[in-house]
Amino acid sequence: MNRRVALAAIAAVATAFPLAACGQEGSGEAAAPKPTGKPTVCLVMKSLANEYFQQMQKGAVDHVAKLGNVTLDSSGTQNETDVDGQVALVEKCITKQVHAIVLAPADSKALVQSVAKATKAGIKVVNIDVKLDDDALKQAGVDVPFVGPDNREGAKQSGLELAKVLGKGAKVVILEGNPGADNALQRKNGFNDAVTEGGLELLDSKTAHWETDEAHTVFGNMLTAHPDIQGVLASNDSMALGVAKVIEERKANVKVASFDNISAVKPYLQNGVLVSTLDQYGSDQAANGIDYAIKMINGEQVTGWQKTPIKVITKDNVG
Incomplete structure (x- = not known):
């Protein structure tokens, strides 16, 4: 009888240990994304009052609709300087345990810690539009690809x-x-x-x-x-x-x-x-960012600057 009790206790400890290791309080790390057949990608932009980011959002929605194999969760801030608001949006994505975050940061340094937290949680991160600061990324021990123009x-x-x-x-x-x-x-x-x-x-x-x-x-x-x-x-x-x-x-x-x-x-x-x-083809930037995020979710390694096209527009070619 005592032996059965002892074995049951050992089994209970063995079962509890990995759960504690994954979600222990005070660790500062979010849980890894839940594995599903259809990955979720968070697109986090700057001010959606700006027509440029409205175009970016529409391009992302249209692109995901064509792909049909990914769920898009898109959001943006109320104004261009709302850095704290954007940090909160990234934190929401981490809490939701999404598979990837595609981020157009409002500040090149202030968002790095949130990006580091996401990568520690096993979430793939793709940086678009505004490049994150190289020194801040290096200091945080994070390497994320940048998809954007010169x-x-x-x-x-x-x-x-x-x-x-x-x-x-x-x-x-x-x-x-x-x-x-x-x-x-x-x-x-x-x-x-x-x-x-x-x-x-x-x-x-x-x-x-x-x-x-x-x-x-x-x-x-x-x-x-x-x-x-x-x-x-x-x-x-x-x-x-x-x-x-x-x-x-x-x-x-x-x-x-x-x-x-x-x-x-x-x-x-x-x-x-x-x-x-x-x-600078903002709608294509978001679509490209999503494509690279899917590649990373599928195990491909993507690093460095993935340069996107630019074109000068004048009265002659405004169209």
Whole structure:
């Protein structure tokens, strides 16, 4: 009788141990994704008030519908600077035990710890749109692939279109994106490359955090301080819309180069206020990110930069 009790106790301990090891309190690690026949991919974006990310979401939904073998869980923040909100969205994906997360981070450093937590939980992570900081990833011991465009080269190409129209010596300003985002830095660098190569004179460079209303205020103040501004290099189309409103209100003779190619800027391309924008095919980025996530779920190793295409859009090819 005592021997049977002892064996039962040993069996109970043996059964309980792996459960405790998988879900012990205070470990700081989420449980591994549940194995199912149809994997779930979380797409986490920035502000869904921005038409660019609306396009990205639609592209992802359409792509998953064509694939038919994956479940998509997509979400985005209320505004471009809501880093804490985006961290919470990633945490939700981890809690749901999804198989992969495709992330367009609002901040290149602040999201790295959440990415590290996801990978520790066995979730595959693909970085799209805005590159996560290499040093922060290395420090966290994480290696995730980046699927996205060459933001610096794209901004340079768009900026050079403005230089062609204005000519050497023209006075310009830059409207920057979020200071913590790698694509904001790369686009600023690309615009500076265009300023140098095009022989432009840079009067000022300030952030408007990707937002239309803030760009309206920031550029309005710039134009008051520098009434001789001839051109604006806007790091995304949402900010270009704010600039265009100021130009209309003040009847200013100012031209704009931008980035993203959302439909809302097409009238400004057609009337000549906007000289150029840069199509980085946001909807395809999300689809490509999902494809790479599925490859990783299936055991393929994907690392490094998977570069996506870009195209300068002008009045001649706006379509």
